[in-house]
Amino acid sequence: MKIRLENIVKRFRDNTAVDHFSAEIESGELVTLLGPSGCGKSTMLNMLSGILYPTEGKIYFDEDDVTFVSSEKRGIGLVFQNYALYPHMTVLENICFPLEIKKVPKAERIEKAKKMAELVHVDTMLNRKPGQLSGGQQQRVAIARALVKEPRLLLLDEPLSNLDARLRIEMREEIRRIQLETGVTTIFVTHDQEEAMSISDHIILMKLGVLQQFDKPQYLYDQPANCFVADFLGNPPINKVEAVVKNGKVILADGSDSGVRLEGHDDQKVWLSFRSESVLYEPDSQLKATAIMTSVMGKEKITAFDLAGKEVRGYFDSSLDFERGQEVGIGFKKTGVFVFDYESGERYL
Amino acid sequence: MIKRPFFERIKPLLYLLPFIISVVIFTLYPIVNVIRMSFLEGYKYLTGAYTGVGLENYQKVFADPYFRQALGNTFKYVLCVVPISTAIAVVLANLLNQKIKFQAFFQTAYFLPMVTSSLAVGLAWRFMFNDKIGILNYILGLIGLEPVNWLGQSSGNFMAVVVFGIWSILPNTIILLLSGLQNIDPMYYTAAKVDGAKTLRIFFRITVPLLAPTIMLVIIINSINTFKMYHELFPLFSGPGVAYNLFTVVYYIYYEFRVLTPPKYGLASAAAVMLLITVFGFTMLQRAVQAWARRERGEDGKDKKRK
CATH class of the missing domain: 2.40.50.140 (Nucleic acid-binding proteins)
Incomplete structure (x- = not known):
């Protein structure tokens, strides 16, 4: 699904979190919203998910204006920073829950959930509770739960920040694999430039609510639009x-x-x-x-x-x-x- | 290891001493004394004299129809008040936890019983329960129901004390549940809402299960408190109902100890020990259930290695 953002502005009282943000995201791509904390990337994600509505501007999913459409009608899957897996439900119940809400018949939703669990490699632990899983496994379950209802758009909010360094590298490759296998348009929020560089088709770099550059990762590195972009990307720093x-x-x-x-x-x-x-x-x-x-x-x-x-x-x-x-x-x-x-x-x- | 000077070693004990003394005098000694008195036969409180040691008091208590009635009433009361008040409190706490208009007003209204004297409020309830001029019967009349003789000699007065009992423990219960609700991470609600879950499903599938530990705690605390039910009877009936039909265990203890002449200290103590055992057993049961619930959620991490 193609996403078009037109002149998005979000103000909280007198604080402008996102300022005249425009971008077009191609269908089937993995695009990263990158920036330091307070740059408005999470606000942008919340507006895409429908948790927040913009003060000004329009959001289009394909040709549909979804600017003020509520979350559940947008057809999105959302993966939270802390995964938000329901602790009282098993892995299978967690993955089934979005389908249960959609009133999918039980046999069908179990079948779909199992397929999804296989895709993210948690099919051997369907009867465990989230408390019995490692961080990486919880992450996989959260992705399965977000994908099981076949969303048009997958949104990931700093999904790797709670994992240790080794697992982070493994999971970012997993996210990329799952995204390529399903072909779902994905928006990934992170403050880690290395993470963004390694998995994205395109990166949107933001600073203080303003889009700085929207390009392929390598291009962002080789041809930074301004001093901030050059400073932000690269290790060791420029x-x-x-x-x-x-x-x-x-x-x-x-x-x-x-x-x-x-x-x-x-x-x-x-x-x-x-x-x-x-x-x-x-x-x-x-x-x-x-x-x-x-x-x-x-x-x-x-x-x-x-x-x-x-x-x-x-x-x-x-x-x-x-x-x-x-x-x-x-x-x-x-x-x-x-x-x-x-x-x-x-x-x- | 270097031996610390004597004073250094007992210093922590000195800090604890005031607390230990008060616990020993005001908690441990009465309990031990009650247990001791319950085994003494023909005990005179003032002189300390007794004629023998044995289980006679317990035999007498169990043979006493008043005690059996008191025990039955108490259990009935607990079984009515605790589940109903918990259910009402879960719903009300959930409503109070939402962003609603007049939230402050509703919170004050529901917490008001906590800061009012239960005697004064009980008297007000006595008027509301009045079968001729009371508002409850007036409302029943409006919706076309027969008036109930709430405080007279009928099953009505049990209902009356249950209603009053529920009303009295709601505020405490709601406060505990509200704090439990505030410990639930809002991200669970956001996640469910993004998936399109409606209010009722969120309540039953997410809020209630996540609140379960607090609900358990509330049930334990309320069970213990309602087992000790006693003072609710005074403002409503000036005594244990009509012709002792609302005798409760604590009222029985009070009756044997204070009202009878000469007082039957042994019987009162034996009844008190029975109550202690009941409440203790109940607490143990609840704790076992809680431990089971924790295991179910895999919070103790014991079965992490399970493949």
């Missing part, structure tokens, strides 16, 4: 140094020339941002950085430098060895290097 543009040259705070060229923004204060993998070792370079420390990561190593008073990191081949305090000449690749306006974060390069 390196940022203050700089000034002089005669088309990006000059760092200590007066050294970064080697990056930018036309048309002379005398403007900017951020020079670059990914760690875009740092090159150039012994003859004018640009010098002082090595602080090196961590070995296996086939490569990551070295922290002092560059014009800021700490920056770069990946190097493990054959290279930098002493602490050594002056190293560095340069940048063509990709993964950006210049943003110092105040507005607008991207210039």
